[in-house]
Amino acid sequence: MELQFLTRCLYGTNDFENVENTGSISFPIYQTATFKHPGVGQSTGFDYSRLQNPTRQHLEEILASLENAKKSFAFSSGMAAITALMEIFEPGDELIADADLYGGSIRLFDNVSNKNGIKFTRINLSKEDPREYITKKTKAIYIETPTNPMMNVIDIQEMARIAKENDLLLIVDNTFLSPYFQNPIDLGADIVVHSGTKFLGGHNDTLAGFVVTSNEEIIEKMSFIIKTVGSGLAPFDSWLIIRGIKTLALRMEKAQENAFKIVKFLQNNKKVKKVYYPGIEGHKGYEIMKKQARGFGSMISFEVESSELAKTILKSTKLIPFAESLGGTETLLTYPTTQTHADVPEDIRIANGITDSVLRLSVGIEDVGDLIKDLDQAFRAYELDDKAVCLQGA
Structure with a gap:
């Protein structure tokens, strides 16, 4: 059979x-x-x-x-x-x-x-x-x-x-x-x-x-x-x-479902300059993915407006760990510049688009509402820090 x-x-x-x-x-x-x-x-x-x-x-x-x-x-x-x-x-x-x-x-x-x-x-x-x-x-x-x-x-x-x-x-x-x-x-x-x-x-x-x-x-x-x-x-x-x-299919489906919702959240955030996800219509690989794959996966990279914001997000998430690796049940946030691609020569990193403002998100199977809330409060933490600096300067 x-x-x-x-x-x-x-x-x-x-x-x-x-x-x-x-x-x-x-x-x-x-x-x-x-x-x-x-x-x-x-x-x-x-x-x-x-x-x-x-x-x-x-x-x-x-x-x-x-x-x-x-x-x-x-x-x-x-x-x-x-x-x-x-x-x-x-x-x-x-x-x-x-x-x-x-x-x-x-x-x-x-x-x-x-x-x-x-x-x-x-x-x-x-x-x-x-x-x-x-x-x-x-x-x-x-x-x-x-x-x-x-x-x-x-x-x-x-x-x-x-x-x-x-x-x-x-x-x-x-x-x-x-x-x-x-x-x-x-x-x-x-x-x-x-x-x-x-x-x-x-x-x-x-x-x-x-x-x-x-x-x-x-x-x-x-x-x-x-x-x-x-x-x-x-x-x-x-x-x-x-x-x-044994749970590969179930995890892949749930993580991808979460990823689509997080992509929308990031796209609507004014402090995010660009979202890299092949499931976005208009992504230059979108049609190829539809032809050769049965899904788009749950890996997202995104570029924020500054390296300071990227670092604030990494230290401010309360649910999502700042950690290397990907593909697990838990959502992980990674900083390629100092983690996965730290040994790549800087000129090659920059040529590939891996700047110090780029973050990589491996989306897990948590309740997506909790994930979005955590990301949202991490972005807001930067705004609060920025306001605090302005007040101190005044």
Whole structure:
């Protein structure tokens, strides 16, 4: 029986008789480092948890199913997943990467991958044609869509077409939308990466990362890499992500519903210069999103009139935490300049639009009225501070 997405969030492929026969509704945590062999040259299918573990395998099967892929690999963090993925490339290889990526990815590419002989050409792939930058050494195109934090939207099918015409891999970071709203492999991508810490886990309580693919050659390479570098996800963390995925669809819908209402609040605030959200009609990526995704997600970036206002908002919210990360049940407010993109060179940050007046909001599943009240009082706190300064000056 072919299971629908919401059911697969709970059961995956519903095929785990070889590792579980107690009838437990919650898939067990196999908290073991090693497994007993039935005899010489014989195996239960599990030998050592660095190679594979039943809990991790179950999680990997669930995510592969949700992304309509043949295989997924679960890592100890999103950055561990991307680091391992870079091992499929050789010194001298070149990648074309979008200019507006998560700061941790940029830090990895600039300081580790470059050291290992891999060169990156960064361009705005929501505007520029990558064909102008392809050389004989180019091996892949690497994108996020929507991008972090400026919410640029890239046409995955168009990038896939260009990649295939030039014998390149297309790698898509699908963290912001999750497989609930977007499936890049269905659109022609070769590899999908996720920070499982975010929407997949959904509770701000563990770290995880994924590499997902249907390409047999990449599956073989990643199978060797994950057992060799030893950064596979631990059993308990695997179980936490399994638990989180059970409510993925419900959380994504509620968070998006809240996001639309918060976008309207921000648009009506005179101290907000611009709201970056692909669900706004007129956003240059709106029509592409409608074509390639089933929703717009719950990530919002917005620019206020000054850095002083941005900093006042960050210290004045009473409900919404000022914290890094995203995609959890709790709404989080982030300052990209000093947090997610602190290690990105200033000229690149500014060119991408990440000024010290830009805030990023990961909308959670709280009562949206409470969230709007909290944001409103944070804006008003700045007005009160401003009045106090004027009175002192008088």
